[in-house]
Amino acid sequence: MTTAEDLAARVREGDLRLHELEEHADADTATAARRLIVAEQSGADLETAGAYAFDAADADPNIENMVGAVQVPLGVAGPVRIDGGALSGERYLPMATTEGALVASINRGCSVINAAGGATARVTKSGMTRAPVFRVADVAEAEALVSWVRDNEAALREAAEATTSHGELLDVTPYVVGNNVYLRFRYDTKDAMGMNMATIATGEACDVVEAETGASLVALSGNLCSDKKPAAVNAVEGRGRSVTADATISREVVEERLHTTPGAVAEINTRKNLVGSAKAGSLGFNAHVANAVAAMFLATGQDEAQVVEGANAITTAEVTDDGDLYVSVSLASLEVGTVGGGTKLPTQAEGLEVLGVRGGGDPAGANADALAEAIATGALAGELSLLSALGSRHLSSAHADLGR
């Protein structure tokens, strides 16, 4: 049987390349061999990275040149009561993070939300997008292509949907810049985050465009999608799920549990999250929504790079006519799935199970909706807690005590 040492030796000798090892041994052995090579080159000790608790072969769809796994501490906030369109009841929120004080802060927010009877959450828009860019001769041809697309959406749909058993093409929106035409395809990808599905389906549709018109495909993604970039098109029009969570917290709870007042929280939200973000030229009008998004993405196998768009969120806070505190968080472009991608990895699948949303939903899409609602609620809890902490002035001391 080939050992890791054997493989490493063959790499050293130039006989094998690092990414070819799985062809000559099982995945765990290949992984161990790479640790030897990398440790040798760098002087690093990779012992803990090698102490992963799953079969390397199971990570095959997720990684290449595997050397092990990174272990990120996992905590829970809650349970928090959620009244969602797809998720109802109490849930612990799984969060993987290295930022001390974060889970404690969100936990405090969950506790206050529960005291208010729970959070309301809804997905208000949904659709995964891919926007190829085509080159045309000039704007006359650009205009003709735009017309052609409007007249031939059915043909594009047929081509696109032939590639997928689940996905549905919702619409195609053209944008013209000089001799560039961008077509933003939007899909219902059900419980999948859907980037790959959308990319493959759009590729087929592009073939139709090229076959039927004079347009030439430049790139299957023309950045009007827009994936993993902080773009206004997502903040305005949404991508993945547009989801809001809100709650009304009574004045008593705000005062007793959060040691501040509804008026103070509303004022801080306005001066910091709205006016401060406005002056900063920001697409994120919130305190730290990205924290909840990143931690829950990591805990549930989402794509960490898509935290970028997840941070396109607006937090509002106001004093109600009754003197209570209304607070909401609206995430414009939360790209989540409960099937595919990293969701099958063991710890990540367990994270989904904690929320009760592992795998395909019933109806299809319901689990991804529910995940979006849970994340929005986590974000809401985080906003409520941090704004209140600022209100009662102990942000820096909280970090001094808990974090480092």
Place this chain on the structure above:
Amino acid sequence: MTTAEDLAARVREGDLRLHELEEHADADTATAARRLIVAEQSGADLETAGAYAFDAADADPNIENMVGAVQVPLGVAGPVRIDGGALSGERYLPMATTEGALVASINRGCSVINAAGGATARVTKSGMTRAPVFRVADVAEAEALVSWVRDNEAALREAAEATTSHGELLDVTPYVVGNNVYLRFRYDTKDAMGMNMATIATGEACDVVEAETGASLVALSGNLCSDKKPAAVNAVEGRGRSVTADATISREVVEERLHTTPGAVAEINTRKNLVGSAKAGSLGFNAHVANAVAAMFLATGQDEAQVVEGANAITTAEVTDDGDLYVSVSLASLEVGTVGGGTKLPTQAEGLEVLGVRGGGDPAGANADALAEAIATGALAGELSLLSALGSRHLSSAHADLGR
């Protein structure tokens, strides 16, 4: 000795709260008890989450309500040759991700960069910021506060620096919006990412402002910092490290290894990364820089929520006079550290060791600079690879083969 079952029972009985368990047992037992509770409530199996390979007590500064750890597959790209201001030589780039094809893609980019003699990388600006917001009576008082700050920067520096043995206050920039005054404090935080240092130091400086002027602190962070939000202030002025990596790839290498041409890559970059992003109202003019940033952040213990600002990057590509391909990636606000935060956790420390940048640098700050340069190089490799793949039209098939 208290067992996890004992603790869980006491939680069920309402005798203990979930976050109090560490007061009654060691950290691993407390963690196990929480798994019991969460599993019971949710029906989730948390076995793999519980199979973490470090002492729970070691994660104490990083997490609360710990139930275990999430394990994310770790791969390596490279080694790639980097000619940096702080890092020179060949490095494997550690990347933790669940997105299939990503490491392979960056690996291909590294290989091409090596064929060109390596990448050049430089940190061109540096400084961690915190921007409290103060309320004043009106704009007359706002203007007076701005003047006071300009005249009293020394006093603010003294107060701020009294809280830290390493950090230095670089400057304070005031911004006025009505009766709000935002003071953006910028610090040299050496090898620490520096958010906590900056927050604590700024807190002290705020006390001076409040004691000496009529201004009233509303929030220690007024969002002009701007942390974990996609904000233009960071894209323009930088936060953490502003870092660029570039390389010139010969036409032969582009054609033979990337199966495209310098002209095609430059054209795609213009139509997609520049014009497409422009039309999208984006702060990210790149293809997928967030992927490299997120994966290397995860592998080295950085704050995953700060991927948001890391994606404020601009990629350029052009054909040189000699017909070769010049390509660059400039990340405006890459917030990284090699001490503090998640960097002490075992797998993350190993990730830093792979790059040779664990702990404090010599001189102070050099390791964080080197980490920034390594990440920029990884991003460059990723851009080069994806743009070329688009050029040779196999993006969707690459995903179809490798990803899911």
Place this chain on the structure above:
Amino acid sequence: MTTAEDLAARVREGDLRLHELEEHADADTATAARRLIVAEQSGADLETAGAYAFDAADADPNIENMVGAVQVPLGVAGPVRIDGGALSGERYLPMATTEGALVASINRGCSVINAAGGATARVTKSGMTRAPVFRVADVAEAEALVSWVRDNEAALREAAEATTSHGELLDVTPYVVGNNVYLRFRYDTKDAMGMNMATIATGEACDVVEAETGASLVALSGNLCSDKKPAAVNAVEGRGRSVTADATISREVVEERLHTTPGAVAEINTRKNLVGSAKAGSLGFNAHVANAVAAMFLATGQDEAQVVEGANAITTAEVTDDGDLYVSVSLASLEVGTVGGGTKLPTQAEGLEVLGVRGGGDPAGANADALAEAIATGALAGELSLLSALGSRHLSSAHADLGR
């Protein structure tokens, strides 16, 4: 007969207020009286302001508290050949400005465009928007309102269109932020710029929303319209006319007439208009499109405050396969009309006549389309000229000679 002196005396005595004078004398006398009052208070000589060449009564729909008129020098560039969707042939471009060198620069661009056989221009999207904001109880009600709107667009259309003989409601797009729901109504307003038509029609539709749902109208404009603000929603989705003009200039013409090369122009466009604007966090990826827009708006009676959105433009420049220069300008949100507003004033009507687009078009909307195409061509000429001037390094000397 009442004289200006009489009226002024009554104002001084507190008998009349400044805006009431038209009730007691003809418009010119009232205007003269105000000049007396204002001159007296300020010491200003208002003689030239009073030497306007039209009946004050004719300006009644356009101004209140009239004291006279501002006279802005009017020049012409061209004639330039335009191959548009609505406008074809040679046109002088009327431009009112006080910026020396501007008309000369655009004139030079027109001359070069003619040498290339003219510019191509097309309106690729069209629609005037108004987006009221409604308050609802919470996000559950927000989602319900969004559904209601989707199901009741016909009722909204009926209400809206009842207020106008020309306008047509194209679509209504809902956006949710917490307990705020924004409904972006988009209209075909034909040859009118259409803000007032859209506002009035939307007001009626809002009554239906309030009558049929629990939503409460907060403001008839909720800033997602977005009028007279530099907003991404317009840059991405358009407002008024989305219009592009382009041209291909032969290498010979670029070299002989512009004293630069296609490559130099393309490089400057990339480094300045694309990369520089990207780094600036801009919604305007061009050199000085606002100059042409402002000057032609002024010359044709458009709303000068809408120059703000007119500047949401992207300029592209590239070397063609034949070595020539392709250049384009795409204006996302050019709000223009040839009826209503300032278009009836005598000098402004003459400006429209110079372009041959005064009054309603045939078919309806054709004149406003043609005006948009003419302005886009003027912008194209300006971009071509300035980029070339930068290429041949005489920007500062041009200003030194001509401007001040």
Place this chain on the structure above:
Amino acid sequence: MTTAEDLAARVREGDLRLHELEEHADADTATAARRLIVAEQSGADLETAGAYAFDAADADPNIENMVGAVQVPLGVAGPVRIDGGALSGERYLPMATTEGALVASINRGCSVINAAGGATARVTKSGMTRAPVFRVADVAEAEALVSWVRDNEAALREAAEATTSHGELLDVTPYVVGNNVYLRFRYDTKDAMGMNMATIATGEACDVVEAETGASLVALSGNLCSDKKPAAVNAVEGRGRSVTADATISREVVEERLHTTPGAVAEINTRKNLVGSAKAGSLGFNAHVANAVAAMFLATGQDEAQVVEGANAITTAEVTDDGDLYVSVSLASLEVGTVGGGTKLPTQAEGLEVLGVRGGGDPAGANADALAEAIATGALAGELSLLSALGSRHLSSAHADLGR
């Protein structure tokens, strides 16, 4: 003596070109000749355009190919009491516009501001910018250039200031994107708007950069200035004057004069100007600041294309502890001058006289500061009036009555 008909004939014969006429006749005759040519080509009647009330020769620095003048109705709002840093007392605000209801609306706002004892206004930052872009070999050279600039600011200042008797170079800020280095020069240009001064001075400084380093100037403006584009760099860092006006209106006045309540105005401001603009991806967080800016720019000879940046404004509104209404408008980048440009034209000079700010101020810069404060006050009046109108629900009816 040469007549207009003579000149026109020579143009028709191809003997003269349109822009050469001033070489053969006085300016008014040349202007008349062009009217003949343009009228003939277009069929337009240019009679009123020709009825301008100044010597065409006086417009020579402002226009080329002059055919006459556009006449825009001029009204006044106020007088309004202003307590500014540079302007104190009551002023009529001159406004040239064709938008019916605008002057009336701002006039109403002025009246309410007076009832509150006037507006406070202050310039909080000042400086005109020009940002050339240089090309370097790679990022290593970029970093070296950044260092060189930091070490040689004195030499750059000397070169820049040699070109101007008034201007002072305040600072130079470098920005790096790949092999592009942008240097943002910021000047105190006193009472001049300063674009030309800044351009010429920066041109000299660029010569020094090119002589002393390996950098090559690509364009004297690299769009990080940023002129006439809606850019975040201006919204964040300012350009021209950053100016704020504010006022506190008693509850009684709000109720009796504006027919609404402080709470309603604050709520509308939050839902529309803050949250609505946030969702729109806007750099303008206000209702219609551009209206006041455009109208006062036109009335005082400012550059109409710079309305684009003038609209980068944030409006705040809040209920004070006493139940009154605090309202403010902060304009980040208001580029104004009282000398040069269009300020010497007769009607425009009269507009400046109405404000008492014509020509150079004492100390230098005071008049331009005062003009900025006056415009900010006009914008404040407009915001107050429109927000209140929305509060009392008569926006559409106001337009129905007054506008068209």
